[in-house]
Amino acid sequence: EAGVTQFPSHSVIEKGQTVTLRCDPISGHDNLYWYRRVMGKEIKFLLHFVKESKQDESGMPNNRFLAERTGGTYSTLKVQPAELEDSGVYFCASSQGDSGNYGYTFGSGTRLTVV
Amino acid sequence: QQQVKQSPQSLIVQKGGIPIINCAYENTAFDYFPWYQQFPGKGPALLIAIRPDVSEKKEGRFTISFNKSAKQFSLHIMDSQPGDSATYFCAASKVDFNKFYFGSGTKLNVKP
Incomplete structure (x- = not known):
């Protein structure tokens, strides 16, 4: 069974630019989650999809x-647009x-990495 | 406000030692406590989990100890091996909430 696939694995962009991250969940998994870890800190919840619907987006930092x-x-x-504080590792998960x-x-x- | 606090931030032990990682939580509504293991370049992977109706759970060399009254839980790794070197995250959730609150991680280095 293929796992959860994310790409790109790394992205370096300048402040003010736009970046799009993609996640392919395990086939058949209705639940999809995004989390983020800012350097050295906890992994924080961003949002949760059930199929195509946003179930919980309480962790989204702002409207960017x-x-x-x-x-x-x-x-x-x-x-x-990306800001410096957006730097971190973005994880996707599915269940x-x-x-x-x-x-x-x-x-x-x-x-x-936003520079 | 961080819901789950984890310590230590890093840990070095010799092969065969028993590293212990501690976590504390605030929300008494949490009822599911998993530990995740992350190797460099990989995503976190579920290692072991416990519900608050038991005080201890063992899976192989990994043991979770749970103290409900103190709102604390810990991971013990028996007979640690260099292959256990990884970052470990504790987490907490309500079973009916599809959201985990993670600790800040512990980087474990097991020396040969």
Whole structure:
């Protein structure tokens, strides 16, 4: 079974530019999550999709971040315009059902550096 | 406000030692406590998890100890090996919430 795939693995952009991160969940997983780890700190929840619907987006930092999951398959996370504090590792995870029973499968992450 | 506090930030032990990583939480509504292991260049992977109805859970060389009254839980790695060198994250959640609160991670180095 293919795992959760994220790309790019690394991205370096200038402040003010736009970046789009992509996540392909495990096939058949309705739940898709985005998390972020700023250097040395905790991994923080950003949002949760169930199929194509946003179930919880309480962790999105501000309106410069836009997440989509068209058709309930892959998801994109766009940052526009990027700021220095957006640097970090962005993780995507997916689960088959309730995460408490099934757990998450994380992707390897996208390391975003804003300079 | 950080919901789950993890310590230490880093840990070095000799092969065969028993590293212990501690976590504390605030929200008494949490009822699911997983530990994740992350190797460089990889995403976190579920290692072991516990519910608050038990005080200890063992899976192989990994043990979670849980103290509900103190709102603390810890990971013990028995007979640690160099291959256990990784970053470990504790987390907490309500089972019916699809959101985890993670600790800040502990980078473990097991020396041969």
